Amino acid sequence: MSGPVDWRRLHPLSPVVRAGRATIGLVVVLAPSALVGRTSSSSLPELGFVGVLAALGFVSWLVTRWRIDGDDLQIETGLIRRQSLRFPLSQVQAIDIVRPGLARVVRVAELRLRMAGTTGGTARLAYLPEREAEPLRAQLLALAHGTAEQRDAHDDEREVVLASVAPVRLAVSILLSDIGFFSVGILVGLGLAAVFAPRVAAAILGGGAVPIVGSATLLWRRFNQEYRLTLAEASDGLRVRSGLIALTSETIRPGRVQAVRMVEPFIWRRFGWCRLEVDVAGRQRRKGEGEAQRRPLRAVLPVGSRELAFGLLRRLVPDVPAAELRPPPRVRWKSPLRYRFLAWGRSDRCVVTRTGRIRRVTVWVPLAKAQSLRRVQGPLQRRLGLASVHLDTAGRNVHATLRDRDVAEADRALGDLVGLCRAARRGPP
Amino acid sequence: MIGTDQDWRRPSPRLLTARRLEVGVVTALAAVACGLVGGLSSALAGGVAAAAALVAGGLAEVFVRRRVRAWSYAERDEDLLVRRGVLFSRLSVVPYGRMQFIDVTAGPVERSFGLATVRLHTAAASSDARIPGLVRAEADRLRDRLAELGEAQAQGL
Numbered sequence: 001m002s003g004p005v006d007w008r009r010l011h012p013l014s015p016v017v018r019a020g021r022a023t024i025g026l027v028v029v030l031a032p033s034a035l036v037g038r039t040s041s042s043s044l045p046e047l048g049f050v051g052v053l054a055a056l057g058f059v060s061w062l063v064t065r066w067r068i069d070g071d072d073l074q075i076e077t078g079l080i081r082r083q084s085l086r087f088p089l090s091q092v093q094a095i096d097i098v099r100p101g102l103a104r105v106v107r108v109a110e111l112r113l114r115m116a117g118t119t120g121g122t123a124r125l126a127y128l129p130e131r132e133a134e135p136l137r138a139q140l141l142a143l144a145h146g147t148a149e150q151r152d153a154h155d156d157e158r159e160v161v162l163a164s165v166a167p168v169r170l171a172v173s174i175l176l177s178d179i180g181f182f183s184v185g186i187l188v189g190l191g192l193a194a195v196f197a198p199r200v201a202a203a204i205l206g207g208g209a210v211p212i213v214g215s216a217t218l219l220w221r222r223f224n225q226e227y228r229l230t231l232a233e234a235s236d237g238l239r240v241r242s243g244l245i246a247l248t249s250e251t252i253r254p255g256r257v258q259a260v261r262m263v264e265p266f267i268w269r270r271f272g273w274c275r276l277e278v279d280v281a282g283r284q285r286r287k288g289e290g291e292a293q294r295r296p297l298r299a300v301l302p303v304g305s306r307e308l309a310f311g312l313l314r315r316l317v318p319d320v321p322a323a324e325l326r327p328p329p330r331v332r333w334k335s336p337l338r339y340r341f342l343a344w345g346r347s348d349r350c351v352v353t354r355t356g357r358i359r360r361v362t363v364w365v366p367l368a369k370a371q372s373l374r375r376v377q378g379p380l381q382r383r384l385g386l387a388s389v390h391l392d393t394a395g396r397n398v399h400a401t402l403r404d405r406d407v408a409e410a411d412r413a414l415g416d417l418v419g420l421c422r423a424a425r426r427g428p429p
Numbered sequence: 430m431i432g433t434d435q436d437w438r439r440p441s442p443r444l445l446t447a448r449r450l451e452v453g454v455v456t457a458l459a460a461v462a463c464g465l466v467g468g469l470s471s472a473l474a475g476g477v478a479a480a481a482a483l484v485a486g487g488l489a490e491v492f493v494r495r496r497v498r499a500w501s502y503a504e505r506d507e508d509l510l511v512r513r514g515v516l517f518s519r520l521s522v523v524p525y526g527r528m529q530f531i532d533v534t535a536g537p538v539e540r541s542f543g544l545a546t547v548r549l550h551t552a553a554a555s556s557d558a559r560i561p562g563l564v565r566a567e568a569d570r571l572r573d574r575l576a577e578l579g580e581a582q583a584q585g586l
Contacts, residue, residue, distance in 0.1 A: 371552050371553035372523040372524070372527060374520065375431075376520075377519075379517070392556045411431065414522070422507060
């Protein structure tokens with residue numbers, strides 16, 4: 001292992017980029033007076049304000065430093081409330097390189113290390129010079145694997161592209177997804193109303209502006225995030241690259257996948273399309289978290305054929321089973337809508353569950369990743385002689401649930417799964 | 430069915446006493462309050478309101494009794510089983526190797542009865558394995574034993 005290395009600082013422009021939108025806003029506000037070039041007394045407070053902000057930014061840059069100390073990444077920050085953070089590299093779940101729009105302009109990148117555990121946070125190195133980010137990530141991943149020796153750069157470049165999504169297809173698929181379809185429907189309806197009855201349209205817009213803007217933002221964010229997504233297999237795991245304005249590049253380490261989810265909205269099923277998402281261990285959703293932490297699951301395939309998705313699935317989870325065990329017909333009384341697709345299946349190392357009506361959702365959980373098992377029976381289920389079995393994982397919000405099974409089957413499944421989980425934990429990864 | 434051949438342990442009988450006491454105090458207060466408010470209009474209304482509060486308290490007592498009785502746990506070689514719930518009955522299976530940490534907590538009522546609650550946490554937020562109303566010594570024994578087993582069988586994520 002390499003011994004303590006000298007402390008290093010972040011890129012000097014980091015505070016500017018971190019302030020992000022505020023910086024852009026400030027430039028827009030101040031540019032006119034700067035262009036006119038008058039230094040009258042009225043612009044003095046503005047200049048002072050900018051000066052104070054710049055000084056604060058400079059101080060925050062000055063007091064922040066980081067280093068790799070053996071197996072830990074150490075970050076120190078803060079002037080008045082000094083903070084020293086240590087992140088054990090062996091617990092790294094995934095490393096992302098994120099480049100927001102402004103960061104791309106000044107050629108810097110953020111390195112984000114996602115740690116395991118509900119209490120473990122995210123280590124952020126924001127921002128590093130663009131050309132340093134990639135080698136540093138490779139180095140950190142190598143340390144995380146326990147192989148301290150540096151691999152040469154050529155080795156890392158060797159990667160096989162597994163899937164990529166064309167922008168047009170992504171746009172069409174988002175518009176045809178369930179949220180997209182309803183948003184488009186609302187917008188078309190509004191457009192028609194605006195032509196024929198402007199007053200009605202204005203009233204609707206006044207009442208429903210917030211949800212409309214909200215759903216539009218959601219669609220845009222998905223498009224922005226998954227634009228030109230490329231999935232490649234490299235020596236250190238699966239690499240996902242995507243982004244329109246903000247570029248992200250993420251490495252999912254093999255054996256760190258907690259669950260895989262396949263989503264098929266109702267129009268997509270006609271075309272045989274689906275979306276494949278991966279859940280890795282990380283902090284659970286909590287109130288007051290930043291946008292970056294609260295983002296939805298990482299899609300490894302935003303849209304693609306089922307064949308392609310199943311091909312990818314085989315690389316992500318071991319021993320893929322098919323969801324073929326249907327629930328007893330009396331489940332119609334309890335879950336009339338869900339009944340249509342409800343099913344589960346298992347192999348010796350993996351469980352699959354399927355549910356949903358408008359959007360069909362299939363979840364695969366490797367048994368080696370199950371944290372605990374629960375058998376739950378509600379009052380209605382007891383009447384009908386049914387029970388559900390839950391598999392809890394350390395992922396963010398994907399859990400496999402064997403919903404509404406016959407009591408005898410649920411009990412047998414629970415017993416079998418407990419044994420299989422134990423074997424899977426022991427067995428080879 | 431899983432765990433049929435286990436010896437299931439139960440929370441201390443004092444837990445039922447503690448819960449009954451809680452229900453009793455709340456019922457008495459509610460009855461007095463309802464009686465007073467109802468009594469403002471007429472004595473009959475006051476009496477009916479107080480009686481209704483008492484009946485509700487009685488129902489709560491039945492519910493609490495069944496709830497406390499439903500709670501049980503069993504230590505197996507590799508996992509802990511926790512059974513609970515009347516309306517929604519749950520059976521949790523938590524492997525020792527998956528435990529992240531263990532809490533022992535005691536609220537004011539529990540403390541005055543010499544009881545404590547043991548709770549297991551795994552990396553999944555939805556795992557729930559909580560055993561209330563253990564006698565202090567049993568809670569400490571369980572905590573130490575679980576910690577020991579957890580360390581011996583610890584697994585990575």
